[in-house]
Amino acid sequence: MTYVVVALVVTNVLTLLNLLLLLGVIRRLREQPVPPHGDHPADDGLPVGTQVEAFETTDVDGQAVRGDELPAEAIVGFFSPGCGPCEALLPKFVAHSEALPGGRESALAVVVGTPDEAADYVVRLSRVARVVVEDSPGAAVGHAFRVSGYPTVFQLDGDGTVVFSGASLERLPVPAE
Known part of the structure; x- marks a missing residue:
């Protein structure tokens, strides 16, 4: 006891x-401290001033996409279905892409997931950007940009150098026509 x-x-x-x-x-x-909604560490992806590695893939329309053929001031957005911050950024990315002077050739959207998971994003992005669906984060475009967090947006200069990198579009200016 x-x-x-x-x-x-x-x-x-x-x-x-x-x-x-x-x-x-x-x-x-x-x-x-809590980071703002949708932010991820600043060291995710290529930093500003870095040259994008060469890559070649195919978009959902069956057209070849090469890193060295992206136009000056092109934006590249990385999204993952089921990601809350990606869902919040998607309409802003679409609106920003619509304002680009080069049309859908000036925007590249990379959706990481299976084709079934990515279907809704493909529909929403296809009218304003070339869309690539990659089944894993380390696939061609994701590897070239060293992306592991979503969403991530880059803007490139004419030489394929990153001039903007972030998880939002607030500081990204709309290029003049």
Whole structure:
């Protein structure tokens, strides 16, 4: 009987200690800064000033897409179906792409997922951008841009150098015609 009482007391003390430690962890986590919705680490993807690696793939229309053939001031957006921030950025990407002087040739949208998962994104993006569906983040275009977080948007200069990289379009200017 004494052993049962001692066991219960020790268990209760350990439970109380565990609860206090958990409350301390929760307090510390609440003190941590929270990034804005949709942001991911700034080091995701190629940094500004970096040349995009050569790549070649095929868009959903069956046309070849080569990295060295992207026009000056082209934007490249990476999206993943089921990603909340991607869903929030998609209409802004579409609106920005509509304003580009080169039409849909000046925008490339990369959707990472199976063709079935990507179908809705393809429909929504196809009228304003060339669309590539890649089955994994490390496929041709994703590898060339070193993307692992979604959404991510890049703008390139005429030489294929990144002049903008981010998870939003707020700071991305619309090119003049």
